[in-house]
Amino acid sequence: MYLGLKEMCHEKLRYTLLSGVLLLIALVVFMLAGLANGLSNGNRQAVDAWQARIVYLNKNANQTMSASQLKLADQKKLSGKQIAPLASLSGTLRTTNNHLKTTASAFGTSRTSFLMPKLVSGHQINGKNQVLISADLKAAGYKLGQKVRIGTTKQTVKIVGTYGKSTYMIAPTLYTDIATMNRLKGAPITSGDQQTVNGFVTKESSFKNAKHGDLEKLSIATFINKLPGYSAEQLTLNTMIYFLFAIALAIIGIFMFVLTLQKQPLFGVLKVQGIGTGHILAALLTQSIAMALIGIVLGLGITVGLAQIMPAGLPFVVNWPQFGLYSLALLAASVVGALLSWRTVAKIDPAVAIG
Amino acid sequence: MTQAVLALQHINKQFGHGHTAVTALTDANFEVSAGQFVAIIGPSGSGKSTFLTIAAGLQTPTKGQVLLNGTELAAQSEKARLAYRFNEIGFILQSSNLIPFLNVTEQLKLVDKMAKRPFQKDRAAQLLKELALSEVATAYPSELSGGERQRVAIVRALYNDPSVILADEPTASLDTPRSIDVVERLANEAHQHQKAIVMVTHDQRLIGNCDVVYQIEDGVMTRQRG
Numbered sequence: 303m304y305l306g307l308k309e310m311c312h313e314k315l316r317y318t319l320l321s322g323v324l325l326l327i328a329l330v331v332f333m334l335a336g337l338a339n340g341l342s343n344g345n346r347q348a349v350d351a352w353q354a355r356i357v358y359l360n361k362n363a364n365q366t367m368s369a370s371q372l373k374l375a376d377q378k379k380l381s382g383k384q385i386a387p388l389a390s391l392s393g394t395l396r397t398t399n400n401h402l403k404t405t406a407s408a409f410g411t412s413r414t415s416f417l418m419p420k421l422v423s424g425h426q427i428n429g430k431n432q433v434l435i436s437a438d439l440k441a442a443g444y445k446l447g448q449k450v451r452i453g454t455t456k457q458t459v460k461i462v463g464t465y466g467k468s469t470y471m472i473a474p475t476l477y478t479d480i481a482t483m484n485r486l487k488g489a490p491i492t493s494g495d496q497q498t499v500n501g502f503v504t505k506e507s508s509f510k511n512a513k514h515g516d517l518e519k520l521s522i523a524t525f526i527n528k529l530p531g532y533s534a535e536q537l538t539l540n541t542m543i544y545f546l547f548a549i550a551l552a553i554i555g556i557f558m559f560v561l562t563l564q565k566q567p568l569f570g571v572l573k574v575q576g577i578g579t580g581h582i583l584a585a586l587l588t589q590s591i592a593m594a595l596i597g598i599v600l601g602l603g604i605t606v607g608l609a610q611i612m613p614a615g616l617p618f619v620v621n622w623p624q625f626g627l628y629s630l631a632l633l634a635a636s637v638v639g640a641l642l643s644w645r646t647v648a649k650i651d652p653a654v655a656i657g
Numbered sequence: 658m659t660q661a662v663l664a665l666q667h668i669n670k671q672f673g674h675g676h677t678a679v680t681a682l683t684d685a686n687f688e689v690s691a692g693q694f695v696a697i698i699g700p701s702g703s704g705k706s707t708f709l710t711i712a713a714g715l716q717t718p719t720k721g722q723v724l725l726n727g728t729e730l731a732a733q734s735e736k737a738r739l740a741y742r743f744n745e746i747g748f749i750l751q752s753s754n755l756i757p758f759l760n761v762t763e764q765l766k767l768v769d770k771m772a773k774r775p776f777q778k779d780r781a782a783q784l785l786k787e788l789a790l791s792e793v794a795t796a797y798p799s800e801l802s803g804g805e806r807q808r809v810a811i812v813r814a815l816y817n818d819p820s821v822i823l824a825d826e827p828t829a830s831l832d833t834p835r836s837i838d839v840v841e842r843l844a845n846e847a848h849q850h851q852k853a854i855v856m857v858t859h860d861q862r863l864i865g866n867c868d869v870v871y872q873i874e875d876g877v878m879t880r881q882r883g
């Protein structure tokens with residue numbers, strides 16, 4: 303401790319520069335993590351809000367909701383509580399006068415389903431051709447009572463309620479009932495249990511028996527991973543983050559090793575005086591941990607600061623437990639980096655210092 | 658006669674094997690008691706440093722034994738030897754004894770940190786005064802003269818209150834007046850504080866204050882005086 307910190311105080315420039323390098327690495331790690339979170343959130347925020355555990359889709363749909371077609375009647379093959387039919391439509395939301403245009407993800411579910419979001423203003427759907435919009439759409443200028451169209455049909459619907467922030471596949475969401483959704487899609491059947499839906503979302507359920515036709519049961523985690531682009535995006539960003547951990551390790555490792563080689567005569571003198579390998583390593587560890595801490599703390603500070611001034615269009619989410627974990631990983635990388643000099647320190651022969 | 662603090666008996670040291678082997682020490686016998694200032698004098702390459710490293714447990718002799726306060730060093734574990742070096746031996750080297758990024762007082766504080774005890778302020782002040790270093794107590798090694806640096810090394814060696822101080826050509830980097838000053842101070846410490854001090858040198862003019870003088874030539878050690 304004492305040796306390590308005293309040296310850092312005496313060699314301020316050297317250790318400030320190295321802390322600066324670690325700061326840059328930490329900054330890039332946190333920025334990438336924030337962007338990965340932002341993208342992830344943009345894809346799955348609505349799904350997370352459902353607090354569901356299981357999704358049923360058509361087994362020929364390759365686990366993708368938009369490709370899945372089922373009938374409302376298929377719900378009879380399932381048993382359990384809180385089973386909600388779900389129809390989805392990705393399309394352009396626009397006011398009837400075309401003043402506002404937004405790409406949106408629309409969901410249709412039964413009016414009393416647990417998937418229906420909690421309202422901030424307006425009322426729940428209680429009649430034909432009504433929709434609820436998310437805070438994101440409200441912020442874009444859509445208002446209660448407005449008539450809007452979604453997708454390619456002439457069908458107009460009325461905004462009757464708004465709820466909190468919610469996105470799905472990087473587009474803000476809106477909710478309606480199954481029949482309205484089928485009218486928006488221009489489906490031939492818009493009432494009764496032969497209507498098409500894309501799937502069923504449930505909290506607790508199972509197949510009633512082995513004869514469940516085209517239905518396939520997915521965990522919510524699998525469902526999310528199968529969102530188009532989702533896993534590729536996350537994998538890319540996370541791989542970059544993991545590489546940065548390795549780079550942090552290499553940089554600390556190389557710097558500490560070079561410094562160790564340079565300080566071999568000094569370490570020899572220390573050993574002559576009975577200050578052994580353990581104490582010398584402790585000093586190296588103190589230094590690398592101190593530098594990593596400086597880099598991580600400043601990196602976090604700058605990241606959080608940048609998050610405040612980022613344009614709203616840039617998806618960025620600060621996830622503290624995750625940032626904590628990444629900080630620990632960077633710290634661990636610098637500890638391991640410093641330990642790479644262990645052998646070199648241990649091999650320094652004090653007898654060489656005399657002569 | 659009082660028991661020797663440090664005794665080396667029938668020490669042989671060989672480097673390498675076969676026809677490239679170098680014999681650095683041949684049947685060396687040596688002892689030093691508390692309060693004695695002993696000089697080992699010999700030309701360059703005669704085996705002086707080899708002798709000191711063996712005495713300090715930094716190298717093991719090919720043959721023979723090293724006794725510190727009657728206990729054999731070779732029988733100890735590596736860890737025990739490190740502790741022995743830290744607690745019982747003060748080392749003064751030719752130069753670069755000091756840690757460049759610690760000031761004079763901090764060099765001493767480090768010893769206390771390693772021993773896990775609070776800084777002995779009064780002891781530090783007293784030793785620095787004894788060696789006329791009070792003025793430079795907060796100076797860094799790079800700000801000191803060669804003589805001051807060697808005196809700091811003496812303080813550092815004494816500070817931990819070791820039984821033996823081994824000095825390897827402590828005056829090699831100093832001019833004659835400063836060399837004589839440093840050697841006088843070493844003699845003084847040995848006699849005043851009952852330390853066993855062993856000084857290695859190749860300079861005949863510096864051994865006037867020594868109680869015992871050993872001559873070493875081509876690895877053969879002979880007791881000259883005392």
Ligand SMILES: Nc1ncnc2c1ncn2[C@@H]1O[C@H](COP(=O)(O)OP(=O)(O)O)[C@@H](O)[C@H]1O
Pocket residue numbers: 657672673679680681699700701702703704705706707708
């Ligand atoms: N590690 C070593 N390997 C091989 N030869 C050595 C080693 N250390 C010392 N020697 C040899 O032992 C002899 C004595 O060296 P040394 O004790 O350093 O002499 P001095 O200190 O009196 O100048 C020299 O011939 C030197 O070359």
Ligand SMILES: [Mg+2]
Pocket residue numbers: 656657705706707
């Ligand atoms: Mg020598």
